[in-house]
Amino acid sequence: MANVFSNIGEWVNERAPGLMPVYRKHMTEYYAPKNFNIWYYFGSLALLVLVNQIVTGIFLTMNYDPSASGAFDSVQYIMRDVEWGWLIRYMHSTGASLFFVVVYLHMFRGLMYGSYQKPRELVWLLGMLIFLVLMAEAFMGYVLPWGNMSFWGAKVIVSLFGTIPVIGKDLVEWIMGDYLPADATLNRFFALHVIALPLVLLLLVVLHLAALHEVGSNNPDGVDVKHGPKGNRWDPTKPADGIPFHPYYTVKDMVGVGLFLAIAAFIIFFQPTFGGWFLEHDNSIPANNLVTPAQIKPVWYFTAFYAIVRMIPSAMGTAVWGVLGMFGAIVLLFLMPWIDAGKVKSIRYRGTGYKVALALFVLAFFGLVLIGTDSTADLIPTLFGASADVTGIENLFGRIMVLIYFGFFVFLWLYTHLGWEKTKPVPERVTTHD
Amino acid sequence: MTKRYISIFALAFGLLLGTTAVMAEGPELPAAGTNIRDTASLQRGAHIFFNYCVGCHSLKYIRYERIADDLGLTEDDVMKNLNFTGGKFGDQVISHMPADDAQKFFGKAPPDLSLEVSAKGADWVFGYLNSFYLDPKSPIGWNNTVLPNAAMPFPLWELQGTQVPVMKPATPGDDPQIEKLTLLHPGKLSPEQYQQAARDVTNFLEYVSEPAALQRRHYGIWVVLFLLGFTFLASLLKKEYWKDVH
Amino acid sequence: MANEVVDQGRRRFLTTTTAVVGGVGVVAAAVPFIKSWEPSARAKAAGAPVTQSLKKIEPGQQLIVAWRSLPVFIVNRTPTQLASLSKQDLRLVDPKSDGASADQQPKYAQNETRSIKPEWLVMIGICTHLGCVPDFVGEMKPEPFDPNWQGGYYCPCHHSRYDMAGRVYQGVPAPKNMAIPPYHFVDDTTVQIGVDAEGAA
Numbered sequence: 059m060a061n062v063f064s065n066i067g068e069w070v071n072e073r074a075p076g077l078m079p080v081y082r083k084h085m086t087e088y089y090a091p092k093n094f095n096i097w098y099y100f101g102s103l104a105l106l107v108l109v110n111q112i113v114t115g116i117f118l119t120m121n122y123d124p125s126a127s128g129a130f131d132s133v134q135y136i137m138r139d140v141e142w143g144w145l146i147r148y149m150h151s152t153g154a155s156l157f158f159v160v161v162y163l164h165m166f167r168g169l170m171y172g173s174y175q176k177p178r179e180l181v182w183l184l185g186m187l188i189f190l191v192l193m194a195e196a197f198m199g200y201v202l203p204w205g206n207m208s209f210w211g212a213k214v215i216v217s218l219f220g221t222i223p224v225i226g227k228d229l230v231e232w233i234m235g236d237y238l239p240a241d242a243t244l245n246r247f248f249a250l251h252v253i254a255l256p257l258v259l260l261l262l263v264v265l266h267l268a269a270l271h272e273v274g275s276n277n278p279d280g281v282d283v284k285h286g287p288k289g290n291r292w293d294p295t296k297p298a299d300g301i302p303f304h305p306y307y308t309v310k311d312m313v314g315v316g317l318f319l320a321i322a323a324f325i326i327f328f329q330p331t332f333g334g335w336f337l338e339h340d341n342s343i344p345a346n347n348l349v350t351p352a353q354i355k356p357v358w359y360f361t362a363f364y365a366i367v368r369m370i371p372s373a374m375g376t377a378v379w380g381v382l383g384m385f386g387a388i389v390l391l392f393l394m395p396w397i398d399a400g401k402v403k404s405i406r407y408r409g410t411g412y413k414v415a416l417a418l419f420v421l422a423f424f425g426l427v428l429i430g431t432d433s434t435a436d437l438i439p440t441l442f443g444a445s446a447d448v449t450g451i452e453n454l455f456g457r458i459m460v461l462i463y464f465g466f467f468v469f470l471w472l473y474t475h476l477g478w479e480k481t482k483p484v485p486e487r488v489t490t491h492d
Numbered sequence: 493m494t495k496r497y498i499s500i501f502a503l504a505f506g507l508l509l510g511t512t513a514v515m516a517e518g519p520e521l522p523a524a525g526t527n528i529r530d531t532a533s534l535q536r537g538a539h540i541f542f543n544y545c546v547g548c549h550s551l552k553y554i555r556y557e558r559i560a561d562d563l564g565l566t567e568d569d570v571m572k573n574l575n576f577t578g579g580k581f582g583d584q585v586i587s588h589m590p591a592d593d594a595q596k597f598f599g600k601a602p603p604d605l606s607l608e609v610s611a612k613g614a615d616w617v618f619g620y621l622n623s624f625y626l627d628p629k630s631p632i633g634w635n636n637t638v639l640p641n642a643a644m645p646f647p648l649w650e651l652q653g654t655q656v657p658v659m660k661p662a663t664p665g666d667d668p669q670i671e672k673l674t675l676l677h678p679g680k681l682s683p684e685q686y687q688q689a690a691r692d693v694t695n696f697l698e699y700v701s702e703p704a705a706l707q708r709r710h711y712g713i714w715v716v717l718f719l720l721g722f723t724f725l726a727s728l729l730k731k732e733y734w735k736d737v738h
Numbered sequence: 739m740a741n742e743v744v745d746q747g748r749r750r751f752l753t754t755t756t757a758v759v760g761g762v763g764v765v766a767a768a769v770p771f772i773k774s775w776e777p778s779a780r781a782k783a784a785g786a787p788v789t790q791s792l793k794k795i796e797p798g799q800q801l802i803v804a805w806r807s808l809p810v811f812i813v814n815r816t817p818t819q820l821a822s823l824s825k826q827d828l829r830l831v832d833p834k835s836d837g838a839s840a841d842q843q844p845k846y847a848q849n850e851t852r853s854i855k856p857e858w859l860v861m862i863g864i865c866t867h868l869g870c871v872p873d874f875v876g877e878m879k880p881e882p883f884d885p886n887w888q889g890g891y892y893c894p895c896h897h898s899r900y901d902m903a904g905r906v907y908q909g910v911p912a913p914k915n916m917a918i919p920p921y922h923f924v925d926d927t928t929v930q931i932g933v934d935a936e937g938a939a
Contacts (some may be wrong), residue, residue, distance in 0.1 A: 327712025
């Protein structure tokens with residue numbers, strides 16, 4: 059048996075001698091720092107979820123009907139009449155939410171350990187592009203079930219483009235191909251969701267990994283192992299603190315994959331709607347262009363950005379400021395490598411100012427998520443009594459959160475460019491591993 | 493190190509679940525107390541639904557055959573005791589009231605109830621069925637505290653009897669508020685029996701909203717256990733390989 | 739520590755075990771996806787048994803009804819057509835339907851007329867060659883494809899020929915007699931296609 063495999067291996071190798079070196083470069087001879095911690099699981103998990111979305115997505119298209127008259131029924135057809143269709147759909151819908159959980163944690167890891175800093179700016183930019191495309195992908199996927207939240211979500215999000223001066227109104231009609239979200243909108247979103255954007259995503263993921271493997275992975279100490287001492291038990295010329303990705307990180311990632319899948323399976327089998335967070339109650343009502351749902355809000359993973367739109371009031375007769383704020387919130391993340399001129403990468407050795415700022419930034423993000431999901435509107439009466447001025451308190455709280463969110467970037471620029479930051483000494487070698 | 497992270501994660505996850513549980517409560521409604529694994533309750537609920545509701549409300553996403561399979565009924569049970577509309581065993585549950593007529597009688601077509609519990613929640617449906625009262629000001633003679641100005645006359649009145657509102661002490665300037673409902677004429681069922689009947693209908697509609705819920709709970713526990721077992725094996729493997737790393 | 743000897747046996751054992759358990763998981767996860775291709779509840783409901791009245795079918799006439807989207811031929815055979823059946827045996831591939839065509843009909847239709855009642859032929863009208871629907875050519879008169887034609891079916895795709903019981907002639911591409919679906923008579927003039935009579939296997 060082993061002989062057969064090695065013979066096949068040789069046969070392929072003779073005909074494509076370039077393949078093995080590629081495999082070695084990215085797996086057995088990719089020397090990753092040996093001190094990755096739990097935060098380094100989320101890259102491989104994101105890849106796993108991407109595969110899950112593609113496989114379950116392909117099977118959903120086999121029974122989904124991308125027409126305004128048939129879409130809603132076809133989702134129920136999948137949930138009830140197709141054998142195991144419910145599992146495939148729940149894997150896809152839960153996967154969508156978990157995709158963002160994993161990606162947000164992955165991005166937070168980057169902020170914590172300075173993974174966007176030189177020489178990894180390109181890795182970060184490609185990652186941010188993935189995030190942007192992922193948001194477009196998720197939004198269009200959310201429209202496809204054609205429930206009432208899908209419909210009004212589409213209407214509201216597309217209307218964001220209507221705030222652009224001069225061309226806004228025409229642009230909105232062009233995006234929808236109608237005067238309201240309709241058959242044409244659903245059809246084009248379907249085409250983009252199932253083929254166009256996934257192709258772009260896959261390409262970007264390949265580039266993201268290729269760019270990473272050129273410069274090598276960062277680590278929780280922010281020490282570049284490539285510039286440290288050489289010589290490990292596998293190769294005398296390679297970094298002393300590096301270990302081959304395969305098998306050491308493949309087996310380690312397997313543990314993360316197992317645990318992650320157990321959590322995902324728990325949600326899929328026992329809490330597929332996640333209390334209305336992953337699948338919203340109002341989306342069980344078919345799209346109705348005459349009745350807006352009582353609480354119209356996007357899914358949780360968009361709400362932080364959506365809350366920024368809500369918290370920024372219109373001025374000078376246009377609502378474009380909120381939209382600019384929302385896009386600005388994302389653009390600023392793109393610019394992190396240039397906003398942050400910190401001398402050290404890892405939060406372990408950075409000044410207190412950075413630690414506090416990052417913690418506040420994360421809190422502001424969560425605060426905006428709560429506002430965007432309308433959770434604050436429910437919590438305020440509980441906290442401040444039934445007669446509390448919900449909108450007033452919410453706006454005050456929300457605007458503070460918006461200020462903190464943007465303040466993070468301003469502070470970081472001043473803090474690092476003006477040399478206010480007092481860093482701790484960075485060790486020569488990575489410190490720990492588990 | 494890792495243990496600390498895992499416990500932080502577990503805590504965060506627990507908090508998130510806790511928040512969602514709080515969020516799901518919404519307006520104050522008594523808990524429906526449904527349990528879709530209570531097959532007897534589902535069967536009773538189905539009987540009430542097919543006797544009192546299907547005249548106007550369809551369940552267009554579920555088939556008679558599926559109901560029979562999931563509720564442990566035979567084809568004969570379903571076709572003789574539940575299916576009064578002449579549909580085939582494999583057909584979906586369609587009401588026999590033409591939509592146009594309904595539009596004329598009630599001002600709006602009675603909605604399909606296949607996804608009612610998914611959309612509104614079991615507590616809402618249960619509360620709705622408990623909250624009809626006589627209202628001479630309403631054109632249909634009925635009103636409802638959960639859904640004010642509901643277009644539906646109370647179909648289960650002969651079971652529950654008729655309720656009338658008890659008003660709160662009037663405060664000048666405000667519209668009169670209903671404090672609670674009280675039974676005027678008892679129906680065929682005692683209040684406790686009616687609660688159970690309303691719970692059974694709600695339970696049946698909850699099942700209809702997502703028949704797959706029966707299957708997913710059945711398989712779920714094994715999938716999770718298998719994955720935890722795999723994680724344990726993988727962690728042993730990881731420890732073994734990482735002996736190389738110093 | 740640095741010179742610790744690697745226990746290759748344990749390492750191999752754990753690798754194999756994890757791989758096998760992971761493999762079992764992947765295979766199990768594939769099952770729902772494979773099963774999702776089976777006919778759905780909707781397809782099964784649409785494929786439910788079909789009831790057809792026979793009152794309007796004159797002797798010598800054929801009616802086509804759809805069962806599971808398949809064309810089912812219902813033919814009221816005349817006494818002459820029935821009489822001709824027994825004269826054909828030498829030209830047929832499997833006249834008694836007990837050879838290559840043994841699985842082409844339920845037991846109760848495994849006879850010379852391939853039917854429950856001799857005059858009523860109930861048959862899935864799909865050529866056993868490549869799935870075309872053969873033409874019904876009921877009249878006994880010389881045809882271009884057979885000067886001694888006794889009535890039967892002629893497939894336009896590849897010229898396979900069948901007699902009035904759907905039995906295939908020798909020397910044509912089709913290998914087997916056309917299939918008889920499960921069916922039974924609800925009463926004298928009504929047939930139900932898709933289920934055997936109760937109690938009959």
